[in-house]
Amino acid sequence: MFDEIQTPAVLVDIDVARRNIERFQAYAGSHGLKVRPHIKTHKLPAIAEMQLDAGAIGITCQKISEAEAMVAGSDRLTDVLITYNILGNDKLAALLALARRVRLSVVADNAAVVDGLSAAFAAAGAPLTVLVECNTGADRCGVETPQEAADLAARIAAAPGLAFGGLMTYPPAGGAARVQAFLAEARALIEARGIAVPVVSSGGSPDMMSAHLVPAATEHRPGTYVYNDRSLVARGACGWEDCALTVLATVVSVPTANRAIIDAGSKTLTSDLLGLTGHGHVLGRPDISIDQLSEEHGRLRSEGDIALKVGQRLRIVPNHACVVTNMVDAVHIVGTGRQPEMWPVPARGKII
């Protein structure tokens, strides 16, 4: 199985990825929802272009250095939302440089960030679009109430160098009613101050096929949907056949009848659990669990005879696809009727 590829290796089935992209785009289109995929899952300009080809309006990045790497890799990536509070002179200088190349928007959830963005862009010539990040239940970043959202929107609208761009949230799983209530109330409060709300951006893959339950949103930012993973299969969002990203591994030891060791550990599969037990799904072997990872070893257990041989290759669907992409300098693109091809991952490791 893929004998020409050294293991461990990250495989991406490009046909499955394309089907995943088109499926969500069709759903979103049928509900009048724009799609702005989060590139954190693939980190590949060429797949971002596939998303644009399917109808996406632009991309989402989490950090400036991610956006820089993506934009450098494709001149078609001209509309970028960075969903992060950006602070510090070096990062603001990088943001200014990026804003000269693409249609750029960012988010903020506090006055210190807004004031820093304003100081950096006051003399930039063109305003920077800033959305207010709202905490609709995920309890990460975001203003806590619609009233705070309105206050911060007014601050942005009045700030030199900035343009208020709307609202953004990373929603909690299963929280559509709460998300809708927050966003609708925030929009009403902002509009009552005479400020337009051009964009309301929500995100996430787990609930993406329920995005229409938040009619306040104008766009959605799915990330994981392009590859899918074990966490999304566990949530019922997809099947194993929809998982575009797999880890190819080799059995290096079968010390006992019900234990085997593969050459992929946490440096490939990562320790992300996302609420699951075990560290991945061995395709075709639902009787096997991956019960322990060290950096370069994955331990496989079975109830009965594990029936694996040293040298045998396995494909594993990881718990979380996005973080696996971040572990490797290159992925192997596979698909029907094509020779496997190595693609570098330009936005890997971009944490700044």
Add this chain to the structure above:
Amino acid sequence: MFDEIQTPAVLVDIDVARRNIERFQAYAGSHGLKVRPHIKTHKLPAIAEMQLDAGAIGITCQKISEAEAMVAGSDRLTDVLITYNILGNDKLAALLALARRVRLSVVADNAAVVDGLSAAFAAAGAPLTVLVECNTGADRCGVETPQEAADLAARIAAAPGLAFGGLMTYPPAGGAARVQAFLAEARALIEARGIAVPVVSSGGSPDMMSAHLVPAATEHRPGTYVYNDRSLVARGACGWEDCALTVLATVVSVPTANRAIIDAGSKTLTSDLLGLTGHGHVLGRPDISIDQLSEEHGRLRSEGDIALKVGQRLRIVPNHACVVTNMVDAVHIVGTGRQPEMWPVPARGKII
């Protein structure tokens, strides 16, 4: 704090690292134990050289590509043990090439691996040294019994192109008595067949100051000891002041009185728990827990007022130092009386 360094960033205090290296070397020397540090923790040729300067006899790597990167980075790294079952034509060819450059040894725990190594090295001119990996309770790789160890040792000793090098184990925590019993019995069985056992190699940092409780071992392979981390503090192996590796992060949001968000998430701190609760220790703030990571966000919680400001910088001791090193292309070397300096991490991401 380190205003010239963009966050998130991995800092390595070189003075603390040197002290950690020297402390274990002194302990090992006093017990007649050789030291062969595992480079997985630092992945830096210059720190491997510091380990040699302190008295280490060579280095340990887990994968061939790691060894290649280390050897390419320093012509002083001339004695390398790869503690992994190596399989496959591409890897065997790489191993042959590496064996021409350095004094190389590897391990095996099954006949398929031994036979592959033998086929590759039969015509190499000089034999490859192969140690038998023994499972002394960690239940990862390794032969299960001293008898199996002796059988595999005999197979290696008889195999064209190979030389039997001794025994190797990655011991379970707190398992000194069991480790000693296994290794001593295996050695006796092998010597009874007229085969010498030149090296008995054990490893691990958690129990390293009890290495003398396994007198059968001739060398020890500590890894994490060079940097230490929250897991080793929790085990009582060191204090916070002995942690050479920290993650520098910036507070980007303080949405509520007892919650703050930093710009370091699982792409920097990783999701490794090592049995701990939470994702790291904020230096100077034992009242804060890092209760959730997403890829680029770390969530901090406190019982009382968290008393942090947006823009403030924090230093975090991660749960597991080795995997953090693997997340970044470069680390920032800091120390008393020196300007911070960026060092690339040549052996990062080397999973092949």
